[in-house]
Amino acid sequence: MRSKLPTLRPRRRYVAFFLNSEKEPQARELMVEIHSIQASLMGDLGTARNRLKLIYFDGHFGILRCSHDKIQDTRVILAAVHSINGARAAIWVKGISGTIKSVREKYLPRLDKMNAEKDGRRIELDEVSGCIIYIQGCEIDLCPDDQSRIKGSDTRYLGLTSYDLYGGLDDANGTSDGL
Amino acid sequence: MSFYECNLHALPEGSDSISRLAFISKRLGYNGIIVSNHTGFDNLFRPMAALGIKDIDVALGVEIVASSPEKLRNCVSTLRARYSFIAVHGGFENINRAACEDPKVDVLLHPEEGRQVLGIAAARSAEQNQVAIGFDLSPLIRLRGLPRVRWLETIRRNIILARKLDLSIMITTGGKSHFDLRSPKDLMALAQLAGLEPVEAEEALRLPARILELNRRLWLSPGVELL
Numbered sequence: 127m128r129s130k131l132p133t134l135r136p137r138r139r140y141v142a143f144f145l146n147s148e149k150e151p152q153a154r155e156l157m158v159e160i161h162s163i164q165a166s167l168m169g170d171l172g173t174a175r176n177r178l179k180l181i182y183f184d185g186h187f188g189i190l191r192c193s194h195d196k197i198q199d200t201r202v203i204l205a206a207v208h209s210i211n212g213a214r215a216a217i218w219v220k221g222i223s224g225t226i227k228s229v230r231e232k233y234l235p236r237l238d239k240m241n242a243e244k245d246g247r248r249i250e251l252d253e254v255s256g257c258i259i260y261i262q263g264c265e266i267d268l269c270p271d272d273q274s275r276i277k278g279s280d281t282r283y284l285g286l287t288s289y290d291l292y293g294g295l296d297d298a299n300g301t302s303d304g305l
Numbered sequence: 306m307s308f309y310e311c312n313l314h315a316l317p318e319g320s321d322s323i324s325r326l327a328f329i330s331k332r333l334g335y336n337g338i339i340v341s342n343h344t345g346f347d348n349l350f351r352p353m354a355a356l357g358i359k360d361i362d363v364a365l366g367v368e369i370v371a372s373s374p375e376k377l378r379n380c381v382s383t384l385r386a387r388y389s390f391i392a393v394h395g396g397f398e399n400i401n402r403a404a405c406e407d408p409k410v411d412v413l414l415h416p417e418e419g420r421q422v423l424g425i426a427a428a429r430s431a432e433q434n435q436v437a438i439g440f441d442l443s444p445l446i447r448l449r450g451l452p453r454v455r456w457l458e459t460i461r462r463n464i465i466l467a468r469k470l471d472l473s474i475m476i477t478t479g480g481k482s483h484f485d486l487r488s489p490k491d492l493m494a495l496a497q498l499a500g501l502e503p504v505e506a507e508e509a510l511r512l513p514a515r516i517l518e519l520n521r522r523l524w525l526s527p528g529v530e531l532l
Contacts, residue, residue: 146483202495214484216485253351278481284322290325
């Protein structure tokens with residue numbers, strides 16, 4: 127005998143998202159932050175009606191399960207993520223679909239690993255200098271020598287692009303990471 | 306669908322260069338951004354690098370921070386010809402009122418700062434002078450607990466007033482880095498949580514493009530355009 131009648135099965139949606147963070151968080155840390163925001167914004171009742179579950183997370187891309195009639199609430203919760211475990215973070219929703227298979231096919235890039243680079247190279251410009259922390263596509267995160275440059279912006283690094291340094295790359299038009 | 310993020314702060318006020326903000330905004334689905342530092346485009350870090358990012362309009366504006374209405378009026382008169390987008394950093398009642406009474410101002414940003422509700426007189430002036438009211442939604446992301454509750458209450462009252470007097474509304478994240486940016490759909494969802502209707506939120510994201518288009522034309526006097 128079935129434990130649940132098919133007509134009583136809850137309808138779900140799967141949200142694919144991209145996490146941009148200064149430090150790669152664990153899945154548990156991410157869910158602690160999401161649940162904290164959900165409880166704060168929606169209350170106990172709203173949380174009970176929209177049980178969020180992390181289906182997949184690789185450090186950057188993830189899939190979150192939510193109720194089919196609470197998509198707007200889920201968007202708000204993900205948009206309200208400000209920092210995870212003390213490091214600045216932002217979650218950008220890539221898309222929403224009805225099955226895990228379709229959300230994977232449509233919105234998750236077929237990259238096993240992000241094209242990240244961390245080699246301790248330096249940038250020396252007239253206006254700014256410091257160590258390169260992270261390079262992905264044409265995006266560059268820089269730890270400035272002069273820490274007063276990041277004062278008041280809540281972040282640890284300066285966000286630059288290759289356009290700032292040497293006029294850009296031909297293939298760096300926003301699609302180089304497969305998004 | 307011409308969505309613009311209307312109040313970004315780039316290096317040296319924020320931590321990101323203009324090109325990084327433009328790059329991420331384009332990826333999130335914006336058609337353009339307006340970088341409005343408090344100091345205008347003086348001291349900006351490599352503004353020309355943003356020209357390398359294709360398919361996104363990068364406009365330079367200014368967000369005026371003034372300590373008195375007289376200084377505000379002087380600043381607006383001086384800077385109007387140089388910038389295609391003039392925003393005023395509100396918060397105090399006299400500054401809110403002076404900004405709303407000046408037709409050269411495009412938008413009054415965060416009038417609710419310091420739990421200050423927009424006054425009726427200022428709102429009526431904003432209606433007559435076509436000054437938009439900009440709601441910075443970053444406190445919804447940044448604050449937690451009671452401060453956020455207070456902010457939500459204040460912004461709800463401002464939205465009710467703006468709706469009653471049919472004022473133009475803009476929404477923004479006031480981003481200082483790419484971590485502060487949110488996609489148009491996420492921003493609309495946040496605005497709905499704050500009290501805006503879905504149609505109002507969508508219109509609020511489209512308004513900066515229309516204002517920029519008007520300001521970029523050459524006006525000789527009100528209603529007279531040089532073609």
